[in-house]
Amino acid sequence: MEWAVPFAVMLPLVLLVLVVAGGRRGTVDRQAQKLAAVERKLDLIMAHLGIREPEPDVPGAVLQELLAGRKIQAIKEYRDATGVGLKEAKDAVEFLARQRGLG
Numbered sequence: 001m002e003w004a005v006p007f008a009v010m011l012p013l014v015l016l017v018l019v020v021a022g023g024r025r026g027t028v029d030r031q032a033q034k035l036a037a038v039e040r041k042l043d044l045i046m047a048h049l050g051i052r053e054p055e056p057d058v059p060g061a062v063l064q065e066l067l068a069g070r071k072i073q074a075i076k077e078y079r080d081a082t083g084v085g086l087k088e089a090k091d092a093v094e095f096l097a098r099q100r101g102l103g
Contacts, residue, residue, distance in 0.1 A: 058096055066097055 046053070059081040065074035071093060078089040096102075 053095070058092075062093065063096070066093060066100070066102060071097065 059077065062074050062077045062081065065071075065077055074093045075086070075089045078084070078093055079086065082089070082092075084092070
């Protein structure tokens with residue numbers, strides 16, 4: 001019976017944490033869905049107006065790695081050359097790959 005008191009105190013706290021965490025995850029998911037919808041609409045508008053996203057300045061080593069099929073190495077080279085973070089480098093290299101039809 002000694003365990004009943006700590007259990008009775010901890011159970012509501014654990015449930016509260018679970019409810020709060022679940023609510024935040026739902027908010028993040030909704031925000032991500034809204035952002036994706038805005039990006040799709042913007043892509044459609046740009047395509048309709050004939051506006052192309054400018055090609056990033058790419059160091060030769062990045063393009064060589066990408067052409068050789070070494071995407072991770074290309075991302076590393078891009079980061080070394082530009083000093084950007086991993087996400088920015090990944091996005092830039094993937095954009096370059098799409099532009100060149102390298103998938």
